[in-house]
Amino acid sequence: MSTEDLVSRSVELRRRLAATLAATGDVRTQPWRRAVEAVPREAFLAAFFRPIEGSVETLWEPVTADLVDGSERLELIYRDETWVTQLDRTVTPEQSPPAVAGVPTSSSTMPGLVVRMLEELRVEDGSNVLEIGTGTGYSTALLSERLGGGLVTSVEYDPDVAARAAAALRAGGYAPTLVVGDGLGGYPTGAPYDRVIATCSVHHLPAAWIEQVRPGGTILTTLTGWLDASAGLVRVEATGAGRAIGRFLGTTDSFMPARPHDRPPLPDDVFDWISESPVDERPTAIGPEVLDQTVDWTAAYVAQLAIPDAQPIGISEGDGPMISYLIDVRGRAFAALIPQADLSWRVRTAGSFDLWARVETALANWRAAGEPSVESFELRITPDAQKVCFPGSEQLLLPGPEAVDRGGPDREGRGGCR
Numbered sequence: 001m002s003t004e005d006l007v008s009r010s011v012e013l014r015r016r017l018a019a020t021l022a023a024t025g026d027v028r029t030q031p032w033r034r035a036v037e038a039v040p041r042e043a044f045l046a047a048f049f050r051p052i053e054g055s056v057e058t059l060w061e062p063v064t065a066d067l068v069d070g071s072e073r074l075e076l077i078y079r080d081e082t083w084v085t086q087l088d089r090t091v092t093p094e095q096s097p098p099a100v101a102g103v104p105t106s107s108s109t110m111p112g113l114v115v116r117m118l119e120e121l122r123v124e125d126g127s128n129v130l131e132i133g134t135g136t137g138y139s140t141a142l143l144s145e146r147l148g149g150g151l152v153t154s155v156e157y158d159p160d161v162a163a164r165a166a167a168a169l170r171a172g173g174y175a176p177t178l179v180v181g182d183g184l185g186g187y188p189t190g191a192p193y194d195r196v197i198a199t200c201s202v203h204h205l206p207a208a209w210i211e212q213v214r215p216g217g218t219i220l221t222t223l224t225g226w227l228d229a230s231a232g233l234v235r236v237e238a239t240g241a242g243r244a245i246g247r248f249l250g251t252t253d254s255f256m257p258a259r260p261h262d263r264p265p266l267p268d269d270v271f272d273w274i275s276e277s278p279v280d281e282r283p284t285a286i287g288p289e290v291l292d293q294t295v296d297w298t299a300a301y302v303a304q305l306a307i308p309d310a311q312p313i314g315i316s317e318g319d320g321p322m323i324s325y326l327i328d329v330r331g332r333a334f335a336a337l338i339p340q341a342d343l344s345w346r347v348r349t350a351g352s353f354d355l356w357a358r359v360e361t362a363l364a365n366w367r368a369a370g371e372p373s374v375e376s377f378e379l380r381i382t383p384d385a386q387k388v389c390f391p392g393s394e395q396l397l398l399p400g401p402e403a404v405d406r407g408g409p410d411r412e413g414r415g416g417c418r
């Protein structure tokens with residue numbers, strides 16, 4: 001296909017994508033539909049990875065101008081799919097072998113989710129928006145198309161990713177403020193913002209975002225913990241003085257974790273610590289399947305909220321089966337779930353608190369409340385604590401924001417929701 005043919009095919013594909021997203025309900029308003037029709041996604045996806053079908057541990061195949069014909073690339077780019085652009089924080093498609101394993105660390109999120117989030121952001125003409133996670137720059141371009149670059153600030157952690165996005169945005173005539181750095185600190189220079197949107201997920205809402213949004217402004221993000229459970233999109237409204245309140249939207253979306261909020265590495269002495277710690281052992285009615293969102297989406301999220309600093313690890317003892325351990329490095333506590341021959345479970349706990357008892361209590365409270373769905377959960381934020389509350393319960397599930405880092409009062413789960 002000639003360059004001219006590719007350009008006119010791109011126009012057709014953008015119109016088709018916008019119509020598809022309107023039909024699925026992801027695009028709901030004309031300004032965002034026009035933005036999807038206007039922004040050429042190929043300008044932000046010069047090269048990307050596609051998963052190799054049938055690979056057991058996902059293997060990735062690079063899709064570059066050298067390897068895949070222009071018209072085929074264009075058809076792929078306009079699918080409503082996420083295309084990974086970086087693996088393991090360093091590997092790009094251009095320098096990749098034909099098949100490579102790795103964890104995605106940057107991507108162009110599927111347009112349906114990008115635009116659904118932009119709709120849920122409820123911007124108005126003149127809204128001043130802070131975006132965390134520039135990635136390829138595609139969502140930044142949509143925002144710039146809708147609001148004008150002067151009202152858009154976007155922060156990207158990875159300097160190489162940021163440089164590519166900046167070049168693509170400039171070439172497309174977009175002029176948002178682009179910042180390279182840790183978006184968890186926001187960007188005070190451009191504050192106050194009317195809206196904050198994050199296309200990477202956070203462990204808790206950073207205090208800086210709440211401080212940098214004007215009262216009445218909103219923050220849209222996903223909260224994902226170290227057990228990998230997500231509760232989809234959550235939108236909170238800032239109410240002033242470091243406070244905010246909001247709801248989960250009831251979606252099943254998740255994003256790659258914001259880099260400094262990713263699970264911390266396990267200490268070198270973790271195995272010694274586990275083997276040398278005195279343990280209490282008891283039966284438990286709840287096995288590790290409760291942590292699996294494919295078994296029960298909400299229950300797994302509730303369990304994670306109860307132990308937000310815990311991370312999973314499988315350890316086999318001698319020739320025995322793989323045992324599921326949950327380890328809270330900061331709290332110096334762990335729990336191990338031991339399968340029994342009669343299919344029941346026993347739990348061994350050790351450390352400064354009974355980690356599994358927190359899961360049991362949170363789930364018992366949630367079940368006693370009638371297993372309310374995530375849409376009815378409320379996120380309440382003060383400078384000292386972040387609480388997820390569900391109707392009929394006073395249970396505080398999520399330790400406070402920076403209180404987590406400070407080891408503050410809400411680590412103990414004190415305080416209620418009313």
Ligand SMILES: C[S@@+](CC[C@H](N)C(=O)[O-])C[C@H]1O[C@@H](n2cnc3c(N)ncnc32)[C@H](O)[C@@H]1O
Nearest residue numbers: 106108133135136139156157183199200258259
């Ligand atoms: C899913 S991608 C973003 C998709 C992007 N909005 C798009 O449309 O292409 C997530 C991005 O967040 C970035 N990121 C991760 N942690 C971050 C942080 N603390 N501050 C800013 N960016 C971060 C990653 O490097 C990655 O590029």
